[in-house]
Amino acid sequence: MAIAKAERLMNLALCLLGTRRPLTKRELRASIEAYVEAFGTGDGGTGDDSFNRMFERDKDDLRELGLVIETVEGLDGEIGYLARRDSNRLPPITLDAAEAAALGLAAKIWQQARLAGAASGALQKLRAAGMPFEDDGSFEAQQPHSALEPRIPAHEAAFEPLMLACRDRRPVVFDYRKSNAARPEQRQVEPWILECWRGHWYLAGWDRERQAERVFRLSRITGKVRSRQGKFTAEVPDHVTVRETVESWAGETATGTARIRLRADHGYPLRARALTIRELGGGWDELEIPYGHGLDAWLVEFGPDVVVLEPAELRADVVDRLRAVAKG
Numbered sequence: 001m002a003i004a005k006a007e008r009l010m011n012l013a014l015c016l017l018g019t020r021r022p023l024t025k026r027e028l029r030a031s032i033e034a035y036v037e038a039f040g041t042g043d044g045g046t047g048d049d050s051f052n053r054m055f056e057r058d059k060d061d062l063r064e065l066g067l068v069i070e071t072v073e074g075l076d077g078e079i080g081y082l083a084r085r086d087s088n089r090l091p092p093i094t095l096d097a098a099e100a101a102a103l104g105l106a107a108k109i110w111q112q113a114r115l116a117g118a119a120s121g122a123l124q125k126l127r128a129a130g131m132p133f134e135d136d137g138s139f140e141a142q143q144p145h146s147a148l149e150p151r152i153p154a155h156e157a158a159f160e161p162l163m164l165a166c167r168d169r170r171p172v173v174f175d176y177r178k179s180n181a182a183r184p185e186q187r188q189v190e191p192w193i194l195e196c197w198r199g200h201w202y203l204a205g206w207d208r209e210r211q212a213e214r215v216f217r218l219s220r221i222t223g224k225v226r227s228r229q230g231k232f233t234a235e236v237p238d239h240v241t242v243r244e245t246v247e248s249w250a251g252e253t254a255t256g257t258a259r260i261r262l263r264a265d266h267g268y269p270l271r272a273r274a275l276t277i278r279e280l281g282g283g284w285d286e287l288e289i290p291y292g293h294g295l296d297a298w299l300v301e302f303g304p305d306v307v308v309l310e311p312a313e314l315r316a317d318v319v320d321r322l323r324a325v326a327k328g
Helices: 002-018 023-030 033-039 047-066 097-112 115-128 158-167 242-249 268-273 294-299 311-328
Strands: 071-073 079-082 173-176 187-197 201-208 212-217 222-225 255-264 276-281 284-291 306-310
Touching: 002 023, 002 047, 023 033, 023 079, 033 047, 079 115, 158 173, 158 187, 158 222, 158 276, 158 294, 187 212, 187 242, 255 268, 268 284, 284 294, 294 311, 306 311
Parallel strands: none
Antiparallel strands: 071 079, 173 187, 173 222, 187 201, 201 212, 255 284, 255 306, 276 284
16 A cells, blocks of 8 residues: 555656646546546546545645645636646755765665665765765765774664654554563554664654653564554654663663672673773672663673672662563
């Protein structure tokens, strides 16, 4: 159904852009195959009302996509429609060296992700418009190539359906296992945005059952992401603070410090954030790290390589989470 609608909108847009004079609804109905197949060429019956409703929806959808459609009243009083090319022509693309380099870098980042095809196609269009991009996506004025190549991995099966749901504003349903839960539970979510942070993808959206904003880590989504019909029930905010929320859950907004034992040559992310590191011998080190909300969930991911020494409440939270996983 989505493909059929997209094709119908494309044909309507082409008719409106290709005409030199306003076309009436009757003429558009007879010119577009999808309208003819659904309603015929016009018999004055009930099909006319259905066609009129679909045509008005299609016209509104094209306008929301940015097409400027003019309404012109003819000498006989009949209404006609057209989209003048000069009103729908984009201005010339002008990018300075820094802007073009940023676009090339963004395209290279997505080479191993789901958007690789879209990124490559965008660069080809920019190159055709005269922008001096190299074949690998780099800008001619860039500095010499670095040995480091940026990548954003997107290996989770949930990434593509959630990306499309965010784009199309479609509610979704999926099974989600929290870090301290033995079994997943179903979540009904209105997806807003996806964001990658420290190698993990997160989804921000409106949880319908909890009637609140929530952030979900894609690696904890089990099974398929299923789309649902209907519109969003909550307003999408202008700015979604995915990273800030995840940082607070990961203990980034620290309110104190914690002492842990960490197996030697393990847990490099913890060592990078450590305030102090002391060798204990026997293959263990003692670290003092920032302690904030959500640190227990992060420490659990290191399994037997981490032992919490203090504070006692953090140790208890980590033990509870490990026991919940063991029961599952």
